[in-house]
Amino acid sequence: MFHSALWKLIRLKWRGGFRQLWRSLKTVRGAVQVGFILLMMAYGFGSMFFVGRMSSSAPEATAMMTDRLRDVAAFGLFAFTTWAMLFSTGEATVYFTSSEVAFLFPAPFQRRHLLTYKLLQSCFGILFLSLMLSLYFSRSLFSWLSGCVGAALTLTFIQLLTMNVSFVRQVMEAKSDALFRRVLGYSVSVWVLIAVTQMVLNAPSGDFAALALSFRDSTAGRWLLAPFDVFARMIFASDAASFVFSAGLVLVLDLSLLAAAYRLDGLSLEAALAISEKLTARIKRAHSKGAWHMFGSPTSQVARRKIRRLPFWNGIGPIVWQRLTTNLRTSLKLFWVLGGAVLLAGGLTITIHRKAPENPFAAAGAGIGVMIYVSFLISVSMQNEIERVGYLKSLPLRPIAIVLGELLGFVGIMSTVQGLFFLMLCGVLPSIAGWLVCAAVLAWPLNFLLFGIEKFIFYLYPTRMAKGAPGDFQNAGRQMLFMFLKMLLLFGGLSLVGVAVIPGAMYRSPLLAAIPAIAVLLIECAGLVPLLTYAFHRFDPSVDTPG
């Protein structure tokens, strides 16, 4: 059945995790970080429970909400499963850490032992998430336990389905023709694109429920959502009999997928190993170049992409050049994400503008919101460059030149893309073109501030990217605390900008809004530079950092 040594390993890992937690509680910093995550968890659980219980007291309203949930749950599950299959296939599902590869692969285990070990490891996450979901939807469930069991069975299904798809893909990659794979991939992409376009165009509004109902009513949607409907009926069952019936069906599905996973896994051992090695290499790349570079490595083809050497500019030029060249050659996905963000933001703006042409600010706001969110995501990816900082500190350049060079590379790319997008929007929303031009100009100092704050916190409290151990509350607390600190600094900075914009908004003058806003942002950016320089200067790469 299951090897006793793997039980022991799971037990030892948990013990090790709690040992670390206990040790961290003995330091002030550790205690604050653990306390913070516990506080946030209590807040999360508490708010979910109360939102679930108190949101509406009228039974009619509750019944209506439950019906609505049943309608959209199948779509939500379908969307989540698709997302999981597209973005975590072969990694989250069958990822073995390098230490697991070193110890477990050459050891006398059967492959199915190892797969069971991985599945057991994911159980904790599934149970935790099920508990949260059942608390949140408690008002729409006939019993809390049925909701929790239903959610656990559903999440297990998604996990197993993703795992099976991953195995099939690996076997196909090893055995099938590259052209066939490409044709298949493109066909699926085009089909999904058509379905999504239909869904967006037919939806009466842009909110999730409207999109879900629009998709459900389309021809493709009816077929695609049919298998997911059983999950929605199980979680939001109205009585015990219908729950037991649906749960029985789902259990059969889960067991079938488990059997298939055991069968397929034997064929994909090498691919699983390759994935593990790829991920280990990614983490190493992230340590030296930043989290963004996890998603690509240079090849001889991309080496042809060149940028002309920039002027020295007191040392800023070479750093910017190195950043841009590295991004160009290793972060193909960065450009995909930026392109995708432009398409998404543009599509959203056009859709909202068509539905509500009288309010161009709402349409522009949605597009601008997406672009700011992308900036935020990319700024977070700049963490973890501990080895790179060591290299940068060895260069015969002034710290101020290095920190400016480091920032300008990212700020330049992001602001150029956003600026072009805002200028393109002028064609769609000519009535607010002045405001959009101002937004294009404001993107530069705003990105500088956003990226600068991220770097500042990283230089002050560097963390290494690592796979979290069970019970590693300190790491989670630290990440959350840093995020909180970042949001606080950003909020402070943007509040001042907001105050500066008030006269312009009152007189509906883009110029009157933009000039003081840019002035405030520039002052804030100028104030951030010496802070960044100081933080970079005091950064000690030799100090072992937690995480």
Add this chain to the structure above:
Amino acid sequence: MIRVEGYEKSYRETLAVRGLTFGVPAGSIVGLVGPNGAGKTTTLRALAGIIPPTRGRLSVAGHDIVQDPIAAKSRLAFIPDDPQLFDVLTVWEHLDFTASVYRVPEFEAEAERLLTQFELTEKRDTIAQELSRGMRQKVAICCAYLHQPEAILFDEPLTGLDPRGIRTLKESIRERAAAGAAVMISSHLLDLIEDLCSHLLLMHRGQCLFQGSITEAKNKLAELGADASLEDVFFQMTENPT
């Protein structure tokens, strides 16, 4: 003890190892050398059962690593070039876990002896995350030795070890071989190979260029002179492969 026949390994269009055949008898130490990309690590990993061979038969103590992996792996130890430990486990917990994997009864005495031999006694309760590179390597070696393997595969074993650690490891390898274990060492350190190994397996671009004793290797290239070192032999063979 270790037997490889017609081993081939391909990754899609690339043939990493082609038609490799060799044997490592019990009690012998074989040095596996070759330039980067020769297929050394691929060969060791296939022998350890980490990656499956595309073709050929690889066996340890008479057990085929593909057909009968549990029996083969039970008799084998593999120490990779970059020792990866479980970050949150202590040194002792690594040994405890290894003992349960290989079902070593009453492992404590042997584990204590290994910790003493590799000067890790003080680090017994230290978590792996806090160990230096060399110490991690020593822990990996202790874990590998714990179940008294009949075949031991080393991939660049000296990386990160201090001079005393190097000496201890060399002595331990000789002891294990003398006790009947078949040892394979992959390394770029030709001095180590010359010092430790009785036999040599030279690989280049996935193929075997030479296998035999080190003396035979030197004799084969008599034109290099009687004082030729293994390094001279290595360059001669890899730069002018026939």
